[in-house]
Amino acid sequence: MADYDALDAEARRILHLNDRGGYTVPTDGLYPYQWNWDSAFAAFGFAQFDLDRAWVELETLMTGQWASGMVPHILFHQVDDRYFPGPDVWQGVGPIPSSGITQPAVAAIFARLIYEQAPEESRDRVMALWPKLRAWHRWFMDWRTDDAGAICVTHPWEAGRDNTPEWDAPLKRIDPQGVGEYTRRDTSHVDPAMRPTKFDYDRYIWLVNLGASVGWDDAKLKAINPFRVADPTMTFILLRAHRDLLALGEALGCDTAGIADEIAVLEAGARSLWNPELRCFDARDVVTGDWAGCVSSASFLCWGAGIDDAETAAHLDRVMAKVQYGVPSHDPESPRFEPKRYWRGPSWAIMNYLIGSGLAAMGKPQADMVRDHTRAAIEHHGFAEYFDPLTGDPAGGSTFTWTAAVWLGWAS
Ligand code: 9WN
Numbered sequence: 001m002a003d004y005d006a007l008d009a010e011a012r013r014i015l016h017l018n019d020r021g022g023y024t025v026p027t028d029g030l031y032p033y034q035w036n037w038d039s040a041f042a043a044f045g046f047a048q049f050d051l052d053r054a055w056v057e058l059e060t061l062m063t064g065q066w067a068s069g070m071v072p073h074i075l076f077h078q079v080d081d082r083y084f085p086g087p088d089v090w091q092g093v094g095p096i097p098s099s100g101i102t103q104p105a106v107a108a109i110f111a112r113l114i115y116e117q118a119p120e121e122s123r124d125r126v127m128a129l130w131p132k133l134r135a136w137h138r139w140f141m142d143w144r145t146d147d148a149g150a151i152c153v154t155h156p157w158e159a160g161r162d163n164t165p166e167w168d169a170p171l172k173r174i175d176p177q178g179v180g181e182y183t184r185r186d187t188s189h190v191d192p193a194m195r196p197t198k199f200d201y202d203r204y205i206w207l208v209n210l211g212a213s214v215g216w217d218d219a220k221l222k223a224i225n226p227f228r229v230a231d232p233t234m235t236f237i238l239l240r241a242h243r244d245l246l247a248l249g250e251a252l253g254c255d256t257a258g259i260a261d262e263i264a265v266l267e268a269g270a271r272s273l274w275n276p277e278l279r280c281f282d283a284r285d286v287v288t289g290d291w292a293g294c295v296s297s298a299s300f301l302c303w304g305a306g307i308d309d310a311e312t313a314a315h316l317d318r319v320m321a322k323v324q325y326g327v328p329s330h331d332p333e334s335p336r337f338e339p340k341r342y343w344r345g346p347s348w349a350i351m352n353y354l355i356g357s358g359l360a361a362m363g364k365p366q367a368d369m370v371r372d373h374t375r376a377a378i379e380h381h382g383f384a385e386y387f388d389p390l391t392g393d394p395a396g397g398s399t400f401t402w403t404a405a406v407w408l409g410w411a412s
Pocket of ligand 1: 031035036037038073157159160186242263408
């Protein structure tokens with residue numbers, strides 16, 4: 001029987017360990033900056049024992065917001081050469097040094113949860129954040145929708161699922177000429193077999209250089225960027241977050257004009273990601289119109305967005321029958337499945353949380369199983385960045401903020 005008090009204490013210790021004062025790094029060394037969705041998860045973790053610190057985390061994240069409304073995926077509060085690419089490569093154009101792309105919009109999901117946990121004490125804090133979250137979501141609607149209303153990624157890092165097989169074909173179309181010499185830092189911190197390949201990295205850096213070359217101007221970049229994929233991660237998460245933003249805005253008496261209409265657009269966009277051949281939600285290359293043909297953990301974010309689908313549930317049952325430690329990021333029956341390579345197979349506590357809480361909200365029977373798997377992974381293998389879904393082996397970085405947060409807020 002696991003010692004839950006000891007695990008709770010360790011999770012709190014990890015949040016403090018990674019706290020840099022006002023913001024939390026994902027883990028020391030490997031990721032020494034503030035990452036967008038990691039930070040929102042950190043707020044969820046802090047909210048379990050320190051409400052003020054939870055709000056500070058979200059407030060610091062929003063200090064990086066650009067004039068366009070975009071909230072960057074990395075904020076470089078202090079330069080640290082243990083991570084590449086840094087602010088000199090990205091050349092973000094916001095109020096503080098940052099990357100030039102965003103990440104899945106989970107912040108409003110946690111703002112609502114934390115507010116509802118303590119409405120009186122939270123009211124002023126969330127009132128100040130709400131217009132910023134609204135502006136960020138509006139920017140997604142302006143710059144990241146496709147014709148069907150789905151949300152697109154413009155860089156593999158934007159979905160937070162860097163090397164998932166969904167990006168293989170669109171990345172193959174890029175010739176990373178002129179990317180030049182660079183030194184990766186990630187592979188000096190963790191086993192290269194658990195990280196993206198050089199093929200992937202060349203294209204990641206080429207796309208960063210492309211954005212920087214036009215000063216991250218949304219219109220210019222949209223016209224020249226060959227990588228644009230309508231993605232279930234971004235679409236389902238923004239749809240869920242937009243519903244939460246609306247509920248929060250109504251509770252606070254904010255101006256919610258337009259949000260309901262945008263929700264209808266996103267609902268249509270989400271349904272447009274249903275691949276009739278795969279019989280599941282899938283990513284679609286906007287440039288070629290081709291489906292990725294992948295059942296991934298992002299396919300199973302539909303319930304969180306309020307969209308039920310019996311055939312996607314059948315896929316969930318099928319893949320969960322093959323694993324013991326959480327939802328695999330890629331279909332274990334696919335030839336491209338690699339149980340330890342990052343987003344090509346491993347199970348991630350944050351995805352498990354988003355899937356499991358979505359299933360629970362819709363009263364689906366699989367909800368408990370997803371949580372039980374996640375609890376077992378952490379109980380047996382610690383607060384790793386991600387886990388081999390077959391064996392539970394910890395992979396990537398250790399003492400990881402979002403795994404600790406998910407433990408405190410949901411899995412324990
Ligand atoms: C690039 C911090 C981030 C997560 C992403 C995860 C990984 C970065 C990297 O780490 O991406 O953003 O350098 O590998 O894929 O989801 O936010 O934990």
